[in-house]
Amino acid sequence: MSSTSDYYKTLAREFYDSTVEADVTPLYERVLAYVPAGGAILDLGCGSGRDTSAFLKMGYKVEAIDGSAELCALASSYCGIEVKCMDFRDVDGGERFDAIWACASLLHVPTADLPELLTTLRDLLAPGGIFYMSFKFGDFEGERDGRFFNDMTSDKFASVFARTSGYEKIDEWESRDVRRDKDVDWYNVILRKL
Numbered sequence: 001m002s003s004t005s006d007y008y009k010t011l012a013r014e015f016y017d018s019t020v021e022a023d024v025t026p027l028y029e030r031v032l033a034y035v036p037a038g039g040a041i042l043d044l045g046c047g048s049g050r051d052t053s054a055f056l057k058m059g060y061k062v063e064a065i066d067g068s069a070e071l072c073a074l075a076s077s078y079c080g081i082e083v084k085c086m087d088f089r090d091v092d093g094g095e096r097f098d099a100i101w102a103c104a105s106l107l108h109v110p111t112a113d114l115p116e117l118l119t120t121l122r123d124l125l126a127p128g129g130i131f132y133m134s135f136k137f138g139d140f141e142g143e144r145d146g147r148f149f150n151d152m153t154s155d156k157f158a159s160v161f162a163r164t165s166g167y168e169k170i171d172e173w174e175s176r177d178v179r180r181d182k183d184v185d186w187y188n189v190i191l192r193k194l
Contacts, residue, residue: 004108004147005067011146012070020048020078022178027103028054031132031190034170035060039098042091042124045105046083049075055101056081065091066105088117095126102133104186111141111150115163118191122166125193131167137174137185152187167191 008015028051035041038059043052046064048071055062056079064083066072072083088109100121109117118131125131135152142148154172161169170192177184 003143007146008068009070012068012074016048016071016074016078020050022050024051024103024178027132027134027175027188028058030171030173031099031101031130032058034130034190034192035099040096040126041099041101042097044088044091044100044102044121045108046075047071047105049079049083051101051103052081052083053079063097089120091121091124094123095129097124098126098129100125100129100131102131104134104136106133107135107150107152108148109150110148111156111160114150114160118160118164119166122193127193129193130170131191131193132188133191134175134186134188137187154187157187157189161191166194168194 040061041055043062043064046052046066049064052062052064052075062081064075064081065086066075066083067087069085072085075083136149137153138151139153139156140149140151168191169189171190173188175186175188177186
Protein backbone atom coordinates (compact mmCIF):
# COMPACT_ATOMS: atom_id res chain seq x y z
CA MET A 1 0.00 0.00 0.00
CA SER A 2 2.95 2.32 -0.56
CA SER A 3 0.96 4.14 -3.26
CA THR A 4 -1.62 5.05 -0.60
CA SER A 5 1.11 6.34 1.73
CA ASP A 6 2.67 8.31 -1.11
CA TYR A 7 -0.72 9.79 -2.01
CA TYR A 8 -1.30 11.16 1.50
CA LYS A 9 2.29 12.34 1.81
CA THR A 10 2.04 14.31 -1.43
CA LEU A 11 -1.60 15.43 -1.27
CA ALA A 12 -2.23 15.78 2.47
CA ARG A 13 -3.20 19.46 2.25
CA GLU A 14 -5.57 18.83 -0.67
CA PHE A 15 -7.22 15.93 1.18
CA TYR A 16 -7.45 17.98 4.37
CA ASP A 17 -9.08 20.89 2.56
CA SER A 18 -11.62 18.62 0.86
CA THR A 19 -12.76 16.86 4.04
CA VAL A 20 -12.32 19.13 7.08
CA GLU A 21 -15.55 21.09 6.52
CA ALA A 22 -17.75 18.16 5.41
CA ASP A 23 -20.88 18.09 7.60
CA VAL A 24 -21.42 14.52 8.77
CA THR A 25 -23.79 15.40 11.62
CA PRO A 26 -26.25 12.61 10.65
CA LEU A 27 -23.44 10.07 11.14
CA TYR A 28 -22.61 11.50 14.55
CA GLU A 29 -26.25 11.32 15.61
CA ARG A 30 -26.67 7.74 14.46
CA VAL A 31 -23.43 6.37 15.90
CA LEU A 32 -23.11 8.39 19.11
CA ALA A 33 -26.56 7.19 20.22
CA TYR A 34 -24.66 4.04 21.30
CA VAL A 35 -21.82 5.87 23.11
CA PRO A 36 -22.15 7.12 26.71
CA ALA A 37 -21.88 10.88 27.22
CA GLY A 38 -18.28 11.80 27.93
CA GLY A 39 -17.10 8.36 26.82
CA ALA A 40 -13.72 7.54 25.30
CA ILE A 41 -13.45 7.37 21.51
CA LEU A 42 -10.55 6.22 19.33
CA ASP A 43 -10.62 8.06 15.99
CA LEU A 44 -8.90 5.44 13.85
CA GLY A 45 -7.48 7.06 10.74
CA CYS A 46 -8.62 10.56 11.65
CA GLY A 47 -7.52 12.25 8.41
CA SER A 48 -8.17 15.99 8.72
CA GLY A 49 -9.17 15.75 12.40
CA ARG A 50 -12.71 16.87 11.60
CA ASP A 51 -14.39 14.15 13.66
CA THR A 52 -11.87 14.31 16.52
CA SER A 53 -12.57 18.03 16.84
CA ALA A 54 -16.34 17.48 16.79
CA PHE A 55 -16.16 14.75 19.45
CA LEU A 56 -13.98 16.90 21.71
CA LYS A 57 -16.47 19.77 21.42
CA MET A 58 -19.25 17.34 22.40
CA GLY A 59 -17.38 16.43 25.59
CA TYR A 60 -15.95 13.04 24.62
CA LYS A 61 -12.43 11.93 25.51
CA VAL A 62 -10.66 11.31 22.22
CA GLU A 63 -7.46 9.67 21.06
CA ALA A 64 -6.68 10.03 17.37
CA ILE A 65 -4.27 8.24 15.07
CA ASP A 66 -3.48 8.31 11.38
CA GLY A 67 -0.88 6.63 9.19
CA SER A 68 0.18 9.84 7.45
CA ALA A 69 2.63 12.08 9.30
CA GLU A 70 1.52 15.00 7.15
CA LEU A 71 -2.16 14.51 8.02
CA CYS A 72 -1.28 14.01 11.69
CA ALA A 73 0.39 17.42 11.74
CA LEU A 74 -2.57 19.12 10.06
CA ALA A 75 -5.12 17.32 12.26
CA SER A 76 -3.18 18.07 15.46
CA SER A 77 -3.16 21.76 14.59
CA TYR A 78 -6.86 21.72 13.74
CA CYS A 79 -8.23 19.84 16.75
CA GLY A 80 -5.74 20.90 19.42
CA ILE A 81 -4.59 17.47 20.58
CA GLU A 82 -1.65 15.34 19.52
CA VAL A 83 -2.61 12.98 16.73
CA LYS A 84 -0.29 9.98 16.79
CA CYS A 85 1.21 8.71 13.56
CA MET A 86 0.93 4.95 13.64
CA ASP A 87 -0.36 1.86 11.90
CA PHE A 88 -3.80 0.63 13.00
CA ARG A 89 -2.24 -2.63 14.16
CA ASP A 90 0.11 -0.86 16.58
CA VAL A 91 -2.48 0.63 18.96
CA ASP A 92 -2.21 -1.00 22.37
CA GLY A 93 -3.49 -0.55 25.87
CA GLY A 94 -6.50 -2.84 26.33
CA GLU A 95 -10.22 -2.15 26.93
CA ARG A 96 -10.14 1.63 27.24
CA PHE A 97 -12.51 2.89 24.55
CA ASP A 98 -16.28 3.07 24.50
CA ALA A 99 -16.14 3.45 20.73
CA ILE A 100 -13.81 3.12 17.76
CA TRP A 101 -14.66 5.50 14.93
CA ALA A 102 -13.19 4.38 11.59
CA CYS A 103 -14.84 6.73 9.12
CA ALA A 104 -13.44 6.07 5.63
CA SER A 105 -10.18 4.66 6.97
CA LEU A 106 -10.40 0.86 6.90
CA LEU A 107 -11.24 1.15 3.20
CA HIS A 108 -7.46 1.14 2.63
CA VAL A 109 -7.08 -2.31 4.27
CA PRO A 110 -7.33 -5.41 2.04
CA THR A 111 -10.45 -7.53 2.63
CA ALA A 112 -8.33 -10.55 3.55
CA ASP A 113 -6.73 -8.58 6.42
CA LEU A 114 -9.94 -7.19 7.93
CA PRO A 115 -11.04 -10.17 10.12
CA GLU A 116 -7.71 -10.32 11.96
CA LEU A 117 -7.54 -6.52 12.30
CA LEU A 118 -11.11 -6.24 13.62
CA THR A 119 -10.41 -9.02 16.12
CA THR A 120 -7.23 -7.27 17.31
CA LEU A 121 -8.96 -3.89 17.62
CA ARG A 122 -11.83 -5.48 19.57
CA ASP A 123 -9.44 -5.80 22.52
CA LEU A 124 -9.28 -1.98 22.74
CA LEU A 125 -13.02 -1.74 23.38
CA ALA A 126 -14.62 -1.81 26.79
CA PRO A 127 -17.33 -4.48 27.18
CA GLY A 128 -20.30 -3.38 25.09
CA GLY A 129 -18.16 -0.85 23.21
CA ILE A 130 -19.07 -0.06 19.62
CA PHE A 131 -17.07 -0.02 16.41
CA TYR A 132 -18.25 2.20 13.55
CA MET A 133 -16.68 1.90 10.11
CA SER A 134 -17.49 3.10 6.61
CA PHE A 135 -16.34 2.08 3.16
CA LYS A 136 -17.08 3.24 -0.36
CA PHE A 137 -19.99 1.13 -1.59
CA GLY A 138 -19.24 -1.56 -4.17
CA ASP A 139 -17.23 -4.69 -4.93
CA PHE A 140 -14.04 -3.09 -6.24
CA GLU A 141 -10.70 -3.86 -4.57
CA GLY A 142 -7.43 -2.48 -5.86
CA GLU A 143 -5.73 0.77 -6.78
CA ARG A 144 -7.90 3.69 -7.86
CA ASP A 145 -6.78 7.31 -8.26
CA GLY A 146 -3.40 6.64 -6.65
CA ARG A 147 -4.67 4.80 -3.56
CA PHE A 148 -5.65 1.25 -2.59
CA PHE A 149 -9.37 0.87 -1.94
CA ASN A 150 -11.44 -1.97 -0.56
CA ASP A 151 -15.05 -1.15 -1.41
CA MET A 152 -17.77 -2.88 0.59
CA THR A 153 -21.34 -4.15 0.37
CA SER A 154 -23.53 -5.82 2.96
CA ASP A 155 -22.85 -9.25 1.42
CA LYS A 156 -19.11 -8.67 1.25
CA PHE A 157 -19.04 -7.48 4.86
CA ALA A 158 -21.07 -10.52 5.93
CA SER A 159 -18.17 -12.66 4.66
CA VAL A 160 -15.67 -10.58 6.65
CA PHE A 161 -17.90 -10.66 9.73
CA ALA A 162 -18.25 -14.46 9.55
CA ARG A 163 -14.45 -14.67 10.06
CA THR A 164 -14.42 -12.17 12.95
CA SER A 165 -15.22 -13.08 16.54
CA GLY A 166 -16.49 -11.26 19.59
CA TYR A 167 -18.90 -8.79 17.99
CA GLU A 168 -22.56 -8.48 17.14
CA LYS A 169 -23.69 -6.35 14.21
CA ILE A 170 -26.21 -3.77 15.45
CA ASP A 171 -26.72 -1.51 12.43
CA GLU A 172 -25.78 -1.12 8.77
CA TRP A 173 -26.90 1.30 6.08
CA GLU A 174 -25.97 3.01 2.85
CA SER A 175 -25.48 6.76 2.56
CA ARG A 176 -24.49 9.41 0.04
CA ASP A 177 -21.31 11.46 0.25
CA VAL A 178 -22.08 14.86 1.80
CA ARG A 179 -19.42 16.65 -0.26
CA ARG A 180 -21.07 18.34 -3.24
CA ASP A 181 -18.28 17.44 -5.67
CA LYS A 182 -18.32 13.71 -4.84
CA ASP A 183 -20.74 11.23 -6.40
CA VAL A 184 -20.04 8.41 -3.96
CA ASP A 185 -22.24 5.98 -2.05
CA TRP A 186 -21.03 4.63 1.29
CA TYR A 187 -21.54 1.39 3.22
CA ASN A 188 -21.73 1.99 6.99
CA VAL A 189 -21.76 -0.59 9.77
CA ILE A 190 -21.80 -0.56 13.57
CA LEU A 191 -20.58 -3.54 15.60
CA ARG A 192 -20.84 -4.01 19.37
CA LYS A 193 -18.30 -5.94 21.42
CA LEU A 194 -19.85 -8.95 23.10
